[in-house]
Amino acid sequence: MNAVTPPSLYAAHAKVQPRAVTGRVRSVKWAVLIVLLGLYYVAPWLRWDRGPGVPDQAILVDVAHARLFFFWIELWPQEVYFLTGALVLGAIGLFAVTSLFGRVWCGFTCPQTVWTDLFMWVERRIEGDRNARIKLDAEPWSPRKRRLKFYKHAAWIGVAMATGGAWIMYFNDAPTIAWQMLTGQAGLTVYFFFGLFTLTTYTLAGFAREQVCIYMCPWPRFQGAMLDDQSLVVTYRDWRGEPRGKLKEEGHGDCVDCGACVHVCPTGIDIREGQQLPCIGCGLCVDACNEVMRKVDRPQGLIGFETLGNLAASQAAAAVHAPGPARLAASMAARRFPRLLRPRVLVYGAVLSVVMAVMAGAFMFRDTLSVSVLRDRAPLFVQLSDGGVRNAFTIKIVNKTREVASYALVLEGAPGVGILAQGAEADAQGRPLLTTRADGITEWRVLATVPAGLRLPANQAISFHLHDAGGHDVAHARSVLLGPRP
Amino acid sequence: MALKIEKDAVSGTDTTGHEWDGLRELNTPLPLWWLYTWYACIAFAAVWVVLYPALPISGATGLLGYTARGALPAQLAAENAAREPMRARIRAATPEAIAADPTLRAFAVAGGRIAFANNCAACHGAGGQGATGGYPSLADDDWLWGGELADIHTTITHGIRNQDSEEARLSAMPVFGSGILTTAQIRDVTEHVLSLTQRATDPAAATRGAAVFTENCASCHGENGAGNPQFGAPNLSDQIWLHGRERAQIMAYITAPRMGVMPAFSGRLDPAMINMLTVYVHTLGGGR
Numbered sequence: 072m073n074a075v076t077p078p079s080l081y082a083a084h085a086k087v088q089p090r091a092v093t094g095r096v097r098s099v100k101w102a103v104l105i106v107l108l109g110l111y112y113v114a115p116w117l118r119w120d121r122g123p124g125v126p127d128q129a130i131l132v133d134v135a136h137a138r139l140f141f142f143w144i145e146l147w148p149q150e151v152y153f154l155t156g157a158l159v160l161g162a163i164g165l166f167a168v169t170s171l172f173g174r175v176w177c178g179f180t181c182p183q184t185v186w187t188d189l190f191m192w193v194e195r196r197i198e199g200d201r202n203a204r205i206k207l208d209a210e211p212w213s214p215r216k217r218r219l220k221f222y223k224h225a226a227w228i229g230v231a232m233a234t235g236g237a238w239i240m241y242f243n244d245a246p247t248i249a250w251q252m253l254t255g256q257a258g259l260t261v262y263f264f265f266g267l268f269t270l271t272t273y274t275l276a277g278f279a280r281e282q283v284c285i286y287m288c289p290w291p292r293f294q295g296a297m298l299d300d301q302s303l304v305v306t307y308r309d310w311r312g313e314p315r316g317k318l319k320e321e322g323h324g325d326c327v328d329c330g331a332c333v334h335v336c337p338t339g340i341d342i343r344e345g346q347q348l349p350c351i352g353c354g355l356c357v358d359a360c361n362e363v364m365r366k367v368d369r370p371q372g373l374i375g376f377e378t379l380g381n382l383a384a385s386q387a388a389a390a391v392h393a394p395g396p397a398r399l400a401a402s403m404a405a406r407r408f409p410r411l412l413r414p415r416v417l418v419y420g421a422v423l424s425v426v427m428a429v430m431a432g433a434f435m436f437r438d439t440l441s442v443s444v445l446r447d448r449a450p451l452f453v454q455l456s457d458g459g460v461r462n463a464f465t466i467k468i469v470n471k472t473r474e475v476a477s478y479a480l481v482l483e484g485a486p487g488v489g490i491l492a493q494g495a496e497a498d499a500q501g502r503p504l505l506t507t508r509a510d511g512i513t514e515w516r517v518l519a520t521v522p523a524g525l526r527l528p529a530n531q532a533i534s535f536h537l538h539d540a541g542g543h544d545v546a547h548a549r550s551v552l553l554g555p556r557p
Numbered sequence: 558m559a560l561k562i563e564k565d566a567v568s569g570t571d572t573t574g575h576e577w578d579g580l581r582e583l584n585t586p587l588p589l590w591w592l593y594t595w596y597a598c599i600a601f602a603a604v605w606v607v608l609y610p611a612l613p614i615s616g617a618t619g620l621l622g623y624t625a626r627g628a629l630p631a632q633l634a635a636e637n638a639a640r641e642p643m644r645a646r647i648r649a650a651t652p653e654a655i656a657a658d659p660t661l662r663a664f665a666v667a668g669g670r671i672a673f674a675n676n677c678a679a680c681h682g683a684g685g686q687g688a689t690g691g692y693p694s695l696a697d698d699d700w701l702w703g704g705e706l707a708d709i710h711t712t713i714t715h716g717i718r719n720q721d722s723e724e725a726r727l728s729a730m731p732v733f734g735s736g737i738l739t740t741a742q743i744r745d746v747t748e749h750v751l752s753l754t755q756r757a758t759d760p761a762a763a764t765r766g767a768a769v770f771t772e773n774c775a776s777c778h779g780e781n782g783a784g785n786p787q788f789g790a791p792n793l794s795d796q797i798w799l800h801g802r803e804r805a806q807i808m809a810y811i812t813a814p815r816m817g818v819m820p821a822f823s824g825r826l827d828p829a830m831i832n833m834l835t836v837y838v839h840t841l842g843g844g845r
Binding site: 450 | 571841842
């Protein structure tokens with residue numbers, strides 16, 4: 072047996088130190104970052120007047136009262152399927168966008184990307200750019216290094232606290248809870264979640280960063296299934312760049328092997344190796360390369376957002392030309408506008424439309440009033456002293472409006488059977504008048520009595536109806552009337 | 558098995574050296590801190606096992622001595638403290654006042670339902686439906702000792718024919734078969750009782766029985782058999798028969814009655830709970 076030392080399955084993590092870059096993609100990323108962070112921090116402070124006694128926060132998850140407020144929409148816990156629908160829409164929308172434009176979610180809008188970008192900006196402002204940071208990390212501890220590290224972590228924790236604090240605002244009245252948190256009057260739960268989200272923000276954006284995308288996130292693992300050769304991805308035009316080599320030497324392609332694309336990459340990869348899982352598609356290497364191409368006076372776009380189909384077309388066109396401006400023109404001309412209407416896009420689009428239609432329908436026909444009937448099961452029926460038979464029911468009325476309303480209770484399906492709602496008044500016609508609470512569920516115990524002389528089958532289908540003041544039948548629920556076998 | 562580390566031709570990555578039917582795995586090293594996180598989790602679990610009851614061994618409570626049962630009294634005390642303001646209002650109110658106030662009534666019905674399941678359902682059934690053989694239904698409109706809130710409150714507080722309370726409701730039907738009445742007389746009076754619900758088949762016997770009834774039964778059950786809640790004497794002219802409605806059952810009962818017993822709850826339940834039970838039981842039968 073020849074012993075071979077097994078290779079280690081673990082490696083020390085090498086910190087990625089991305090360099091700052093400017094350019095068109097970077098500008099878009101800054102704009103997206105400002106808009107998204109602005110939305111996140113500002114949204115809970117928006118007000119929306121709903122009348123007295125109701126929270127006036129536009130977006131609020133009211134856990135204590137089990138209500139979700141979103142501007143004019145107010146959802147009850149049993150309507151959680153609207154939330155499910157929104158998540159399904161989000162997922163399918165993400166699939167559709169990914170198959171059309173590649174990893175724009177990962178590269179531009181994912182919270183992990185946005186906060187990592189913000190933390191890197193803070194780091195850069197305090198410790199300097201890539202080279203300064205690498206140098207600082209290699210230095211022995213000095214007062215200056217200690218000071219810079221302290222400032223950086225203090226600033227990070229500040230941002231993390233703002234992030235964790237803002238999260239709390241979505242679950243409590245923002246001005247109230249902000250004041251309580253600042254003055255130490257908030258509850259233990261609030262501080263726990265504030266601490267938890269502060270800690271996760273600090274850890275994920277400050278330290279874990281690209282490792283979240285590479286090792287933790289499930290999305291990169293299966294989004295390859297949404298991409299095809301017509302999806303827009305960050306691509307190195309190897310037909311132009313290769314063979315790479317120094318600027319001053321002859322016989323090389325456009326890539327001067329400066330390493331700029333690697334130095335700016337937030338996940339520390341080399342895009343020239345082709346499509347790979349750690350590439351989040353942020354396009355910073357596009358900006359970095361264009362900067363260099365401008366300096367060495369070569370055409371832009373050695374790295375660009377390009378479909379793999381077009382890359383293959385360009386490669387084919389390049390193969391039949393000698394290097395030079397003519398080959399570049401011919402290869403770039405060989406590209407076609409990506410086919411947008413592909414089966415996968417159509418399927419995602421169809422699913423998206425169906426879910427949207429179902430949700431819109433469900434929302435339009437959403438009931439603000441509903442009634443449910445639970446019949447007593449022990450006993451199923453009660454024999455009365457005069458030979459009559461009585462059935463007991465629990466009737467619950469859900470009133471989702473903010474107004475108190477009264478409805479007359481009417482039993483249909485068994486003429487001659489009398490009903491009595493315990494604790495309810497009677498209207499002018501002697502029917503039980505059920506007055507519902509505003510924004511709540513009201514419950515009555517209702518007794519239906521079959522008089523002694525009336526013979527009904529042992530199992531008689533009935534229904535309870537609610538009539539409003541105008542006599543309209545506004546809600547009903549079915550049940551059965553049971554009795555001894557005749 | 559010897560490991561054969563190879564370089565994968567496509568990716569240029571080393572393999573782990575493991576092979577399964579020709580399939581080889583690429584070695585993509587995981588950052589070491591993942592491994593350390595895992596070790597930290599194991600260490601956490603070890604500390605947990607020492608501090609908390611984690612082993613399926615009786616008496617292994619862990620160093621902190623925590624038990625769920627031990628934590629229960631504090632939780633119960635907190636629950637009771639939270640409910641005390643409402644209970645105090647219910648304790649101070651009469652059952653009539655509770656039934657008239659929607660808030661108190663809702664609280665009483667909810668609490669009474671649980672108290673009923675714990676204390677009453679064993680005899681009276683889950684929904685108060687009772688059982689033949691002496692367990693009265695609380696869901697119908699026939700009440701032996703009265704169906705007003707105050708009557709129900711007294712019955713629950715003091716019980717029936719028990720040794721617990723001096724104020725327990727008392728009454729006893731004589732054992733007519735032990736020499737008071739002859740078998741023939743008992744047969745005749747049974748015929749009369751059946752006639753009260755139009756079920757007599759022997760008019761002559763019923764007429765003879767009527768005289769026996771007036772002499773022996775009417776003082777409690779009333780001249781026309783309508784009963785008297787003061788003595789817990791059931792109405793014999795309605796459709797509800799606690800001990801059976803058939804001729805043989807009625808005869809057997811007159812010969813040797815079996816009197817039901819109910820404990821007094823004054824010593825077992827808090828007055829607030831008795832008030833809640835009263836209101837809940839009252840809703841079962843639709844109230845009177």
